[in-house]
Amino acid sequence: MKDFKGRVAIITGAAYGFGNEFVKQAAKRGMKIVAVDIMGDKLQEVGPMAMELGAEDVTLITADVGIYEETERVVKTTLEKYGQIDLLMNNAGIAIPGDGINLPLRDWDWIVQTNLMSHVYFMRQVIPVMKAQGTHCNIMNTCSVAGVINFVGMVPYYTVKHAAVALAESTNYELQAMGADIAMGVFCPGYVQTNLDHSEEYRPARFRDDSDPYYQSEEFFKGQAAAKYVIETGAPNDIYGDLVFKAIEEDEFYVLPHVMYDGILKIQTGEKVQRKTPNIHELQAMIAAAKAAK
Ligand SMILES: NC(=O)c1ccc[n+]([C@@H]2O[C@H](COP(=O)([O-])OP(=O)(O)OC[C@H]3O[C@@H](n4cnc5c(N)ncnc54)[C@H](O)[C@@H]3O)[C@@H](O)[C@H]2O)c1
Numbered sequence: 001m002k003d004f005k006g007r008v009a010i011i012t013g014a015a016y017g018f019g020n021e022f023v024k025q026a027a028k029r030g031m032k033i034v035a036v037d038i039m040g041d042k043l044q045e046v047g048p049m050a051m052e053l054g055a056e057d058v059t060l061i062t063a064d065v066g067i068y069e070e071t072e073r074v075v076k077t078t079l080e081k082y083g084q085i086d087l088l089m090n091n092a093g094i095a096i097p098g099d100g101i102n103l104p105l106r107d108w109d110w111i112v113q114t115n116l117m118s119h120v121y122f123m124r125q126v127i128p129v130m131k132a133q134g135t136h137c138n139i140m141n142t143c144s145v146a147g148v149i150n151f152v153g154m155v156p157y158y159t160v161k162h163a164a165v166a167l168a169e170s171t172n173y174e175l176q177a178m179g180a181d182i183a184m185g186v187f188c189p190g191y192v193q194t195n196l197d198h199s200e201e202y203r204p205a206r207f208r209d210d211s212d213p214y215y216q217s218e219e220f221f222k223g224q225a226a227a228k229y230v231i232e233t234g235a236p237n238d239i240y241g242d243l244v245f246k247a248i249e250e251d252e253f254y255v256l257p258h259v260m261y262d263g264i265l266k267i268q269t270g271e272k273v274q275r276k277t278p279n280i281h282e283l284q285a286m287i288a289a290a291k292a293a294k
Helices: 017-028 046-053 068-082 105-133 155-177 196-202 218-232 240-249 259-274 280-293
Strands: 008-012 032-037 057-062 087-090 137-142 182-187
Touching: 008 017, 008 068, 008 105, 017 032, 017 046, 017 087, 017 240, 032 046, 032 068, 046 057, 057 068, 068 105, 087 105, 105 137, 105 155, 105 182, 137 155, 137 240, 155 182, 182 240, 196 218, 259 280
Parallel strands: 008 032, 008 087, 032 057, 087 137, 137 182
Antiparallel strands: none
């Protein structure tokens, strides 16, 4: 999409982090913005900020993107108000650390619904709208470098992010095969300083069970501390909004800004081609050797 002015963007996860930066970029480009988030109070700050930066109009919708009916409300409101959808940014997400084995099943449901099914829900409704419009449109899904490589420490997160990348890759093929004028993309960053380590604050009531001993376990608190460490020591979040919008401008599919993960990506792709069993000890040794050689 070359011309953003006056066009309509749905941006999920707009209250904090990347989503907030995407709203700023859409506003600077004069778009009509539908900003969506589960954190309704924080979302209220987004409206005046976007108008000040140049948005043509802003609509704020408090919604849980993991519930289909709530995504329906977002799409319906957008169409009633603006009559079109030109850019969909599926960005809302959470992080659940841990090896996944002891994780309560409700947490698997939480991360699958929030980080994956939300993409399905919105794309299922928005793609037919975009196709009927006949104008060039974009869909940019925030995935993660965890969607293209694997490592220890976050099994549910890697699993769901890989599925989100596969959803975008296979949908991209479908869109191309049917001749739809919709450019898909995946934003796959490494660790960046956002609010992601506060994901517990976004937990919807249907996934809460304070009586479950897991949430008082050492494993749970260790996971929370690890998430806090990697996010707080991540890259500053001041360039990614512009970087992603430039990628949308160029219809780029893979937005993979952190080249330091390319080594692991190559190793793990090579293992598949060679039918080689992945080995964490070998991988850790190779990473340590690469670091030492720098
Ligand atoms: N920060 C990183 O290091 C990093 C790296 C790779 C990928 N990501 C991905 O980036 C995306 C955005 O995360 P972020 O890092 O900006 O974190 P963040 O916590 O700052 O922002 C996430 C936003 O999503 C919203 N949200 C969470 N659950 C929701 C729900 N059910 N319905 C609606 N809104 C909901 C939150 O309220 C918040 O505003 C996520 O998909 C995350 O997995 C982040």
